[in-house]
Amino acid sequence: MVKWKRHLQYQWFLLPILLIYTVFTIFPLLKSVYLSFTNFDGYQKTYDFVGLQNYARIFTDNAIVSGISFTLLFAFASTLVITILAIPLAIVLDRNFYTKNIHRAIFFFPSIPSGLLLAYIWGFILAPISSGVLNDVLHTLFGMKAQPWLSDPVLAKVSTVMVAAWAATGWHAVLYLAFLQSIPKDYYEAASIDGASRLQQIRYITLPLLAPAMTVSVMLLLTGGFKVFEIPFALTRGGPGFETHTITQVIVLRGISETQYGLASAMSVVFFAIVLVIACFQVKLMQRREERIQ
């Protein structure tokens, strides 16, 4: 009896989180799965089970196919570009130079404001008309003719990834920087006594010891990449056509604007499955790599 009372005194602390998490996360998740087997349209009270019909329709719906493939492309491409840029940036920012602090601030600042706002700013720069600064500059410097940065299917995707990289590289460089600063200085001293060049030191000391940081950074980038919405939405509105529609935008379009709840739910369930598989795979891969290096 006394033991029970003791338990309860602890357990009631869990009540608020369990309530909120169950109502706003678990219940909607289960309901998504349930709705994906129905033809519920949001208006009629009665609806039927349609089996796997919604799942079959996913693959014939242009918007959905584009949404899933662009979101995956964005997640992987932005992760790759940001990682490739952030590691050298962190190594440079770790060195001692006069404008180090101001540079750290400049690279870091774009990760603070909302992606929507940043993408709107870039929208002006990448605009096709004469006030589009990038076209203007490229024309003056190299005599290049105006490029449709946001309305060509390939260029629009590249622009989206580049703007995302501009916004997030500094943040990830700071993360790598923290791990760099925890590498003991004697490692480098020992290596240089043994005659290792600066590049060799980076290759054999710095990069392997950054592996744990990379696990964290890549995980954050991928999961963030799957959630991408604001930057493509503000830059291209998802265009041209459905080319840069993200999964989120398609769910809002099919599910909320057109109230095709069943179809949109089926898509969101498929997306959940994809993310789950990638996440498990990634954790395994990264763990194995870290073990191999250490």
Place this chain on the structure above:
Amino acid sequence: MTNEHKRSWLLDLVMLPIGLITFFPFYYILINTFKTMKETAASPLHLPKQWVFTNYVTVFQETPLLRSFGNTLTITVISVLLMVLIGAMAAYPIVYNPGRVNRIVMLYLLAGFMIPFQTTLIPLFQLMTDLQLVDRLYGLIMLYLGGAVFVFFLMMGYMKTIPRELSEAAIIDGCGIAGIFWRIILPLLKPITVTCIIFQTMWIWNDFLAPMLFLNSRSNATLVLQIYTAKGEFSVNWPMFMTLTVITLVPIFIFFIVMQKQIVKGIVGGAIKG
């Protein structure tokens, strides 16, 4: 490295153009807020020939900016504080009353990290409509409280590092189980609380999707939502839109300047724990 203490101008020179390009978008919108529409179109890159400040006056007249600032502040402050409290409370029994039940509870909560919010979007939309939480600031706040799972995760990691002797000593002094949390544990969580507050503040202050879906009226809009609306309204008047953007960047810039050290510490702390 070998010449650790020597500073070189070389890196300054190499980094200067890269830094300038990175900073360029901010320079670009800032200078154009002081121009007329005509001048922005004609020479977008140059400093204004004549500095005009009318854009700033007009933006304040035409958009309920202060109201939106207030809304954003209210939503952010209340939801972040509640999230931190709820997350810290949840970590307490998991760490101090371990057992099979609480292991299951922990796994149940951590599963939240694997669930993309898009998957919950449609039922959430229905739920919010059914509960009549749409276009209510407190509705949005309730929605955000789901973020407490992230706080719980960080708090749990930190709480494990607090020496048990502290709570054991408090029990001997006659402190109850609830008392230990409120009087001993909670005050000790301060460092990780700062991390949580920074992460969650940046998320909620900047969020666009949830306000877009769940706040319909302009008087309830957040700052980010105000920008979105203005994008349609001032679609031709670029300097006006840029002015609105610059004004909304001001509080963010101040936050950045004041908190830069804390933010960096937060990222690092969060990443190493996470």
